[in-house]
Amino acid sequence: MMSCWTRFSLLVYVFSLVAWAYQDGPYTYRPLPPLREQARIQDGWLKERLSRIPSLLKKHEVDFWLMSQREHAEDTIWWSIKNATDYDAHRRTVLLFHTNESSLRGHPNPLKWVDNTGQVWNELVQVLEDFEPRYFHIAINIDEDIAFGGGLHVGELHAMMPSLGPWAHRIKNIPMLGIEYVSTKVDGQLEYYRQMQDIVWMMMKEGFSHTIIHPGVTTTEDLGWFFREKMLLLNVTTWNHPRISVLTEESFPGWSGTEDVIQQGDLLHIDWGITAMGLNTDTQHMAYVLRDGETEAPESLKQGLAKANRMQDIHLETMRAGMTGNEVLEKCLAQMQIEDIEGQIYSHPIGDWGHDAGAVIGFTNMPTHVPVLGELTILPNTYYSIELYAYHFVPERNETIRFRIEENVYWDREVGRWTFVKGRQENFYLVGNPKETLLKVQKEEYL
Numbered sequence: 001m002m003s004c005w006t007r008f009s010l011l012v013y014v015f016s017l018v019a020w021a022y023q024d025g026p027y028t029y030r031p032l033p034p035l036r037e038q039a040r041i042q043d044g045w046l047k048e049r050l051s052r053i054p055s056l057l058k059k060h061e062v063d064f065w066l067m068s069q070r071e072h073a074e075d076t077i078w079w080s081i082k083n084a085t086d087y088d089a090h091r092r093t094v095l096l097f098h099t100n101e102s103s104l105r106g107h108p109n110p111l112k113w114v115d116n117t118g119q120v121w122n123e124l125v126q127v128l129e130d131f132e133p134r135y136f137h138i139a140i141n142i143d144e145d146i147a148f149g150g151g152l153h154v155g156e157l158h159a160m161m162p163s164l165g166p167w168a169h170r171i172k173n174i175p176m177l178g179i180e181y182v183s184t185k186v187d188g189q190l191e192y193y194r195q196m197q198d199i200v201w202m203m204m205k206e207g208f209s210h211t212i213i214h215p216g217v218t219t220t221e222d223l224g225w226f227f228r229e230k231m232l233l234l235n236v237t238t239w240n241h242p243r244i245s246v247l248t249e250e251s252f253p254g255w256s257g258t259e260d261v262i263q264q265g266d267l268l269h270i271d272w273g274i275t276a277m278g279l280n281t282d283t284q285h286m287a288y289v290l291r292d293g294e295t296e297a298p299e300s301l302k303q304g305l306a307k308a309n310r311m312q313d314i315h316l317e318t319m320r321a322g323m324t325g326n327e328v329l330e331k332c333l334a335q336m337q338i339e340d341i342e343g344q345i346y347s348h349p350i351g352d353w354g355h356d357a358g359a360v361i362g363f364t365n366m367p368t369h370v371p372v373l374g375e376l377t378i379l380p381n382t383y384y385s386i387e388l389y390a391y392h393f394v395p396e397r398n399e400t401i402r403f404r405i406e407e408n409v410y411w412d413r414e415v416g417r418w419t420f421v422k423g424r425q426e427n428f429y430l431v432g433n434p435k436e437t438l439l440k441v442q443k444e445e446y447l
């Protein structure tokens with residue numbers, strides 16, 4: 001016979017085991033370095049990136065790359081060439097990158113003027129006159145379609161033109177210059193990008209748990225704001241508001257979540273990213289809210305996720321540097337057809353921006369072919385966000401649902417292909433119902 005005390009201890013033990021298992025945690029976050037250290041690291045990356053510009057100019061056969069901007073009207077490229085303690089450009093800031101090969105030998109690269117007197121233009125004229133050109137071409141950011149090649153404000157163009165002299169007729173629009181500079185990563189970034197992914201995944205683990213979600217009470221917007229507040233505590237920011245949706249047949253990828261009270265049996269979806277150290281993440285994962293007595297998600301939902309995972313495989317097996325975005329898209333869609341998978345792909349580069357420079361692979365509103373951005377060539381040494389959905393019929397609901405997932409990948413030089421930075425979602429987060437499960441376990445133990 002067990003003594004009363006032993007029985008009580010056993011009960012406490014079982015209780016604590018159950019409680020522990022449902023804690024879904026502890027949620028341990030590994031913090032990024034202190035800000036000052038972050039700045040030091042980022043400026044190291046910047047130096048490496050800037051040092052590539054002269055050879056990039058030669059590759060595109062221009063002697064100069066000229067940018068001009070005023071405070072609050074910066075060129076898009078400014079945000080990728082400024083150091084970590086710089087914010088907006090001051091006054092009128094003119095930057096002249098050069099090939100460092102003739103009369104400018106030994107000068108800083110870029111040459112930089114901060115001016116509000118007009119003196120910059122006299123000096124610029126002088127520099128251009130003294131230069132012994134090799135190509136006699138100057139790149140300026142005037143592209144009509146691509147943000148990373150079109151950041152020169154029209155007022156700046158008018159202001160600079162009279163100072164360009166004979167170079168005014170030697171202007172070249174080379175969007176690939178900005179695209180390649182912005183999108184090409186340096187090796188040191190990966191370690192921190194991975195750490196950012198760890199933070200994102202841990203936050204989702206915490207957010208999609210019974211500690212935060214009370215079915216029948218918590219709304220999708222509550223959860224979105226939980227993530228916003230949590231980011232403040234973790235010293236990271238974001239580039240878009242976390243969009244939480246309850247997935248139904250109608251849910252289509254968009255620019256907002258749904259406005260729902262979260263209920264048992266819901267399939268939840270999040271689309272969001274964090275910003276830190278000049279890098280951005282973009283992730284979509286799904287969670288299932290357990291019904292009373294359930295311990296896992298229904299099989300039909302698991303199959304939907306598996307189908308989307310298969311699409312990720314196809315995507316990464318297909319995607320190669322040198323192909324255009326549209327070529328990758330076409331090949332993926334063909335392979336999906338062979339495997340009888342229906343769905344859509346809309347992947348994009350990621351890094352300095354959540355939507356970074358370079359070739360896109362589909363758009364939600366352009367499922368089979370994307371003009372301009374889809375015609376660009378995919379560059380090696382870049383990060384991508386693999387974003388897609390698979391249609392899957394869920395008999396319990398009599399609904400075909402889009403299983404939407406998104407993960408960030410990096411260029412793995414060793415194997416010459418893109419690889420998940422952290423991994424991918426293959427199992428739903430389960431929003432538990434501790435009370436019900438606790439009762440169930442108790443009953444089984446003590447019947």
Ligand SMILES: *[C@@H]1O[C@H](CO)[C@@H](O)[C@H](O)[C@H]1NC(C)=O
Nearest residue numbers: 029030031032034233234235
């Ligand atoms: C956030 O920054 C503050 C101030 O530096 C620091 O005390 C805190 O530990 C940081 N939190 C995390 C999770 O890194």
Ligand SMILES: *[C@@H]1O[C@H](CO)[C@@H](O)[C@H](O)[C@H]1NC(C)=O
Nearest residue numbers: 039040043082083084085086
């Ligand atoms: C960052 O830029 C500012 C202004 O351009 C400059 O004063 C400062 O020395 C730079 N810092 C580093 C670390 O390069």
Ligand SMILES: *[C@@H]1O[C@H](CO)[C@@H](O)[C@H](O)[C@H]1NC(C)=O
Nearest residue numbers: 100101104105106107108109
């Ligand atoms: C380029 O300019 C830097 C100074 O910014 C100088 O140290 C370097 O020697 C120059 N390189 C060549 C090849 O001219």
Ligand SMILES: *[C@@H]1O[C@H](CO)[C@@H](O)[C@H](O)[C@H]1NC(C)=O
Nearest residue numbers: 249394395396397398399400
């Ligand atoms: C399932 O949905 C279809 C169309 O949405 C409808 O025609 C059909 O009656 C539904 N079946 C059941 C069993 O509810």
